[in-house]
Amino acid sequence: MHNSRFDAVQARDFIAAKWDQEIVPTLVDYIRIPNKSPMFDIDWGANGHMQRAVALFEGWARAQPIAGMQLEVVQLAGRTPLICIEIPAFGGGSGDDCVLLYGHLDKQPEMTGWDEGKGPWTPVMEGDRLYGRGGADDGYAIFGALTAIMALQAQGTPHARCVVLIEACEESGSYDLPAYVDHLSARIGKTSLVVCLDSGCGNYEQLWCTTSLRGMAGGNLTVEVLSEGVHSGDASGIVPSSFRILRELLARIEDAGSGKILIDAMHVEIPADRHAQAKRMAEALGDEVFSKFPFLPGMTPMGTDRTELVLNRTWRPALSITGADGLPPLASAGNVLRPSTSLKLSLRLPPTLDGKRGGELLQDALLKDPPYGARISLHLEKASTGWNAPTMAPWLENAIEQSSQDFFGKPAMYMGEGGTIPFMGMLGEKYPEAQFMITGVLGPHSNAHGPNEFLHIPMGKAVTGCVARVVAEHAQRGVAGG
Template sequence: MTHPTSSPTSGTLSQSELAAFADRVWDEEIVPALVSYIAVPAKSPAFDAQWEANGYLDRVVRDAEEWIRSKKIPGLKLEVLRAPNRSPVIFFELPATKAASNDTILIYGHLDKQPEFDGWRGDLGPWTPKYEDGKLYGRGGADDGYAVYASLTAIMALDRQNIPRPRCVGLIETCEESGSYDLPPYLEMLGDRLGQVSLVVCLDSGAGNYDQLWLTTSLRGMVSGTLKVEVLTEGIHSGAHSGVVPSSFRVLRHLLDRLEDAKTGRLLPESFHCEIPHVRIEEAKATAAILKEEVYKRMPWACGADGGSVLPVTTDPLEAILNRTWRPTLSVVGAEGFPEFANAGNVLRPYSAFKLSLRIPPLLDGNAAALQLKALLEDNAPYNARVSFVPDGTPGSYGASGWNTPELSPWLSTAVNAASESHFGTPVGYLGEGGTIPLMGLLQKSFPKAQMMVCGVLGPKSNAHGPNEFLHVPYGKRLTAAVAQVIAAHP
């Protein structure tokens, strides 16, 4: 599909035309493009040390580049930036169609993916796309491969109706799932080319349901790294020596008890917590009233001890929302030093190592939290065991800081609500997210006056990063039209 000509109702926004155009492009072009995209194991650099040699990131970038060029949008400038030893970035520019507009809208997305994980349904897999009942299954489609295609479609939908808009630039990276550590050099390289950014549109977030537009108001930060406890230089007979040699796992467990109350999950150091802004508590109350018990009931709970399901940490919807958006939590996401069951002999293992993922509140500094966590875990090791915590990232930029959206300007507040009413028939919802998008904090520092529209398709059971990840295509269509309508409302 080439760039379409203007409609007879030129200059007058038609929401129905926006919706019809988004539907058609999704069905005819975006879904097929994403089917091809999902089939490529374009894992983020942190999960594929040989990413340059494997060429998967370059392939998905090339496919997206070719799709953008094929639209033949008037005035389009497009390039792929490839700094040495850095994952590639797509940068595109579209000139303003609004007279005397000096503002720029920055559109963000990413094409790198999380690793496979296990537990996929028998007929599904991370690299085997399947479109079924309006859901496109496979790794990366919803997080966040659709963003570049949906954002360009939103712009084309406006240009098709001759709706004036500001200059738009796109920044599509391939390191987001690794913490975006490759991105800052590109931002510095682009410099003034980014322009006077007054609105950031980020299509890499979640939705509380599929019934309305959801605006993300905050993101937690993250500190990840490897905690390793060494007690021996080689494994020895557990029967002969247990009770003399301390178990490396017991030492590791002791260290984690410094950080977390195992009974409640609460992180013990108060410095890992922050005061939750009043406005975010009020938004969480409104969201809890909308979602109610679905906040926790939608999880794929295992069967519990009494035959019922496993219970959540809390059944209070408000507390559940605040727990997953503004309070710190610890997850152990990987382990080393443990043989598989079939090879697990009666041996005291020389070491135990856990990969830790610590989500921190939106207002905490990621690097400072990483250094504090390192000191907490390494100091005064039990039994003088060799303990190391190696945070992911590089010195000075360990961890990822969270983000709290600036106060919405009246125009954006009105626009997102109108877009939700137009394309979902329901007012906009506001929801903090527990995930991390490191770029958002960086962009807010770079463009302190910019408004932020952070949203996405990761709704109930879409399961990004886990098995059976899917993109809810009908929601993606409506989201695309809603984004177009908000861009059209830019003052």
């Protein structure tokens, strides 16, 4: 007999056992695999690391006792692989529409600065934290999604048809994903709820749901001035430095004193409800808004108004320089005026600004009227649109609140995120009627993309439970907007 009720205590016990006995050991194996996203491992196909990670996840998933589950590793020609798992409706849940659960398994590159004994491919357990690249971003997602469904089936609680998609290209901008969503569109079908497990949390004490994501325009900016390097004493004062020209170009788009982006069209009006959420988030977190970052002693954030700092991070454009070429290491840097300098630009865009438009604005600003006639090129690698969540249906708002009370004993919180999940904007367009639950385990100091990235195990367990509760409530109220 199937049970329409959801027993949170029973689910918590089931999920904890699954995490402790199977999920954490499998994530330990996964962290050891250097399956960097294609942007960071151009020979990923030949190197085989991505395939190893896919095989590890596939093997675990196939061993799970999920009724009617069908798993396929889909690989379109010339693209990264994708794991597609289809799970039929259970216990009288709807088979007409679907819950789409999303995650990714590709990783960011190594990054320097890991603590002694830790490393990107060296799994280390310390207390509740599993250190290593990819555990929290986003290796845990497939385990969280399937374990939430198993927790429902174990207690006979209905759920609708579910499709789990785990991609291998997210950290490179998800450029392969649209082709897969089109390829699988008939199998995905009508989607009324999207659950994404690749976002962040403001603390580890309650459920955090993401209401917006920034977009991104990024790529490699190169300034060339000479065909070869020349003696700096001979040339300086006559030949303009490629580095100085780069500074001049960057000053077109960013105020060096404040960090404000100077291109007016890159700014958007911030919706009133998002402003209010930012204020509540700032009040809830206090100084943790900025103290979660590893500031050096004496360093201060870019302002004192915590709400404004939250909005800076979530609704305003911002530039980071994440790499450079043409600069020799200090130990081998002779007195040479170098022929060229290249920088990797990472420009975060407001959630409602079209990513393609953001890329065009960036190109227009940097490539017009080159100083001194220097050869300037901008190779855009990413131009991704952000995402602003649709109005939340009452059933989903209630389910999220109840799930946070069930598994944390505290109310749910809502926040914008500063990062980019290109999949969200794409899904928002493809499934305009769908509701969205965007959440994750990347909380204070978890440091995704940086050194000492860790997965907070209790947070992973609790988020899994919250997903189970929301999927159960979806089956009860099961229509988008209802």
